[in-house]
Amino acid sequence: MKKIKIGRNEPCPCGSGKKFKKCCGASLITREVRPGPTSLSAGPKSWPLNSIPPEVMQKFAEHERQEQERVRRFGHVRPEIAIDFHGYKFVAVGGKLYYKASEHCKFFADFLIDYVPWIFGREWFETEVGKAPDQRHPLFQWRVKGMTFMKKQPKRPDGTYEAVPSGFMAAYLTFAYDLYVVDHNARLDQRMLARLKHPDQFQGARHELFAEATCLRSGFQIEHEDETDPSQRHAEFTAIHKATGQKISVEAKSKHRPGVLGQPGAPDDDGELNLRFGRLLNDAVRKNVSHPLVVFLDTNLPFAVAQRLFAQPTGSSAVPAPHFNTLLDRLRKEHNGSDPINLVVFSNHPHHYTRGEEVDPRKHVLSVFSQIPVKPVAYPQALFALHRGANLHGNIPNEFPKAVGG
Numbered sequence: 001m002k003k004i005k006i007g008r009n010e011p012c013p014c015g016s017g018k019k020f021k022k023c024c025g026a027s028l029i030t031r032e033v034r035p036g037p038t039s040l041s042a043g044p045k046s047w048p049l050n051s052i053p054p055e056v057m058q059k060f061a062e063h064e065r066q067e068q069e070r071v072r073r074f075g076h077v078r079p080e081i082a083i084d085f086h087g088y089k090f091v092a093v094g095g096k097l098y099y100k101a102s103e104h105c106k107f108f109a110d111f112l113i114d115y116v117p118w119i120f121g122r123e124w125f126e127t128e129v130g131k132a133p134d135q136r137h138p139l140f141q142w143r144v145k146g147m148t149f150m151k152k153q154p155k156r157p158d159g160t161y162e163a164v165p166s167g168f169m170a171a172y173l174t175f176a177y178d179l180y181v182v183d184h185n186a187r188l189d190q191r192m193l194a195r196l197k198h199p200d201q202f203q204g205a206r207h208e209l210f211a212e213a214t215c216l217r218s219g220f221q222i223e224h225e226d227e228t229d230p231s232q233r234h235a236e237f238t239a240i241h242k243a244t245g246q247k248i249s250v251e252a253k254s255k256h257r258p259g260v261l262g263q264p265g266a267p268d269d270d271g272e273l274n275l276r277f278g279r280l281l282n283d284a285v286r287k288n289v290s291h292p293l294v295v296f297l298d299t300n301l302p303f304a305v306a307q308r309l310f311a312q313p314t315g316s317s318a319v320p321a322p323h324f325n326t327l328l329d330r331l332r333k334e335h336n337g338s339d340p341i342n343l344v345v346f347s348n349h350p351h352h353y354t355r356g357e358e359v360d361p362r363k364h365v366l367s368v369f370s371q372i373p374v375k376p377v378a379y380p381q382a383l384f385a386l387h388r389g390a391n392l393h394g395n396i397p398n399e400f401p402k403a404v405g406g
Contacts, residue, residue, distance in 0.1 A: 067079075073392070073395050074217065074392060074395055074397065075216070075217025075218060075219075075389055075392050076216070076217060076218065076219035076242075077181055077184070077185050077216055077217055078184055078185050079401055080108060080397060080400060080401050081401075082111075082400045082401070084102050087101060087102055087103075088100065088101060088102055089101070089102045089105035089111070089400075091105075091111050093115075093180060093183050093184045094183050094184050094185075094188075098111075098115070098118060100114060106158075106160060107160070107398055107399065107400075108396070108397045108398060108399065108400055109173055109396065109398070111400075112173055112176040112177055112180065112396070113143070113147070113172075113173075113176070115176050115179070115180055116139065116143070116172075116175070116176050116179065119179060119183070119188075119193070120193075120196075120197055124197055125140075128140040137197075137199050137202065137262070138199065138202055138261055138262045138352065139172065139175060139196075139202065141168070142168045142169075142171045142172040142175070142351075142352070143172050145166070145168035145169075146165075146166060146168045146169030146170075146171070146172045146173070147169075149163075149165075149166045149168065149169055149357050150163065150169060152357075164359050164360075165359070165360050166354065166357045166358060166359060166360060167350070167351040167352065167353070167354025167358055167359070167360045167361065168351065168352070168354065169360070170351050170360035170394070171349075171351030171352055171360075173396055174349070174351070174393065174394050174396065175206060175209075177213075177396045178209050178210055178212075178213040178393075179196075179209060181213040181216055181217065182209060182212050182213055182216065185216045186212065186216060186221070186222045187222070187224065189224055192205050192208060192209065196209070199262040200262060202261065202262050203254050203256065203261040203262060203263065203300075204252070204254055206254075206261075207252045207253070207254040207296065207298045208236050208252040210252070210296065210298075210347075210349075210393065211236065211250055211252040211296040212236075212237065212250075213393070214296070214345075214386065214389045214390050214392075214393065215239040215250065215386065215389065216389075217389040217392050217393075218241075218385040218386045218388065218389030218390075219241060219242050219243055219385055219389075220239040220240060220241050220242065220248075220382075220385075220386075221239070221240050221242055222237050222238075222239055223237060223238040223239070223240065224237050224238075225237065225238065233286070233287040233288070234287070235249040235250055235251055235287055235289045235293075236250050236251055236252050237250055238250070238290075238291060239294075241379065241382035241385065243381075243382075243385075244378075244379035244381065244382050245379075246292075246377055246378060246379040246382035247291045247292075248291050248292050248293070248294045248342070248377070248382070248383075249287075249289035249290060249291040249292070249293050249294070250294050250295075250296070251284035251287065251289075251293065251294070251295045251296070252295075252296045252298075253277075253280035253281070253283070253284060253295060253296070253297045253298070254297075254298035254300055255274070255277060255280065255297075255298060255299055255300040255301075256300070257273070257274070257300055260300065260352065260353075261300070261352060270302055270304065270305055273301060273302075273305055275309065275323065277297060277299065277327060278327055278330065278331070280297060281295060281297070281327070281331055281341065281344070282331070284341070285331075285335075285340045285341065291375070292342040292373065292375045292376070292377045293340065293341050293342055293375070294341070294342060294343045294344075294345070294383070294386060295341050295343070295344050295345070296345045296347065296390075297344060297345065297346050297347070298347055298348065298349070299346060299347070299348045299364075300348070301348050301350065301353075302350055302353040303348075303350045303353065303361035303362065306348040306350060306364045307364070309321060309323055309348075310346070310348065310364040310366055312366075320366065320368045321366060324344075324346060324366065324368060328341075328344065328368060332372075335374065337372065338372050338373065338374045339370035339371075339372055339373045339374060340373075340374050341370060341373075342369070342370050342373045342375065342376075342377055342383060343367060343368070343369050343370065343383045343386060343387075344367070344368045345365065345366075345367050345386065345387065345390050346364075346365070346366045346367075346368070347363065347364065347365050347366075347390060347393075348363060348364040348365075349363045349393070349394075350363070363393065363394060365387075365390045365391050365393075367386070367387040367390065369383060369384075
């Protein structure tokens with residue numbers, strides 16, 4: 001494929017009407033900074049508790065309240081770290097520091113929009129710019145459609161935009177935030193990053209990213225297995241619940257459909273969609289993992305179809321939806337009456353099924369816990385934490401954190 005070079009003064013291909021250098025191309029001007037070592041001139045000093053001023057204690061109490069609210073909304077992940085300095089917003093992510101002009105980085109979403117090009121690299125970005133719009137990577141298409149949507153919204157008095165996100169805007173931002181969560185709280189696996197960049201592998205890698213971000217939000221730490229060891233098949237990763245020490249093996253499976261998420265072919269009509277997921281579960285089980293098994297399964301369905309599929313029996317929130325119940329009953333019979341999977345988190349995030357500028361549709365999450373597992377867990381609360389974490393997907397901070405007392 002011939003690579004097309006977009007001039008800095010040419011119109012931006014996202015359709016905003018601005019020059020490329022002042023629109024999508026601006027994200028390539030920002031830089032990553034790696035901080036050097038620092039030193040402290042004096043050690044900490046103690047202060048008797050009975051003499052601490054009440055206003056100081058109030059600020060500590062307020063900080064604790066804010067932290068509890070942050071964890072409730074976004075999970076057990078590190079807080080955002082950002083400062084304004086000399087007209088720039090500096091944002092720390094893991095061991096790296098990024099900066100962007102403060103006037104263009106008023107909200108956390110402003111940072112996320114440019115965070116993906118920083119991570120994916122200039123070469124990937126410029127290659128996608130040079131492709132025909134319908135041949136671009138799904139992620140790049142979400143970015144262009146989402147930014148085009150936002151730039152059509154009326155400006156507020158301070159020059160910023162406010163709107164209920166479209167499906168494509170939500171698709172891009174939730175991906176960017178999951179990428180940020182993994183990068184900020186764990187080790188962003190370079191093999192996963194390579195898969196995310198590749199259109200044919202993007203769907204599976206994106207769902208694995210969701211699973212890893214969910215585990216981090218749920219209070220787990222991540223251990224990647226040695227994929228270079230050919231002696232056995234490996235789970236996506238091992239997760240350890242920090243509160244209990246419970247170890248689990250995690251598998252992430254996503255249903256491929258023609259013409260969707262970079263897959264070839266024409267999309268099926270809603271009435272012809274394949275609702276068989278047994279092969280995906282069986283593939284996860286065949287890996288014969290070391291720890292109790294958790295499977296994150298993406299059904300990849302339009303909202304209306306998912307709404308029917310995830311519907312539970314009337315008056316019962318404890319019984320799985322009939323289709324999933326039948327699926328897991330069959331799997332149990334094939335394993336002598338025991339469940340080879342301790343927890344299945346069925347999910348559906350239908351952002352990419354929206355048309356034009358439709359509002360982002362509601363997601364579905366259904367967690368099914370085994371009562372008779374092959375490998376029991378010592379701490380069931382670790383699995384319940386995963387269900388709560390999966391329901392936090394899509395919650396993205398709006399504002400950068402403010403200093404306590406600021």
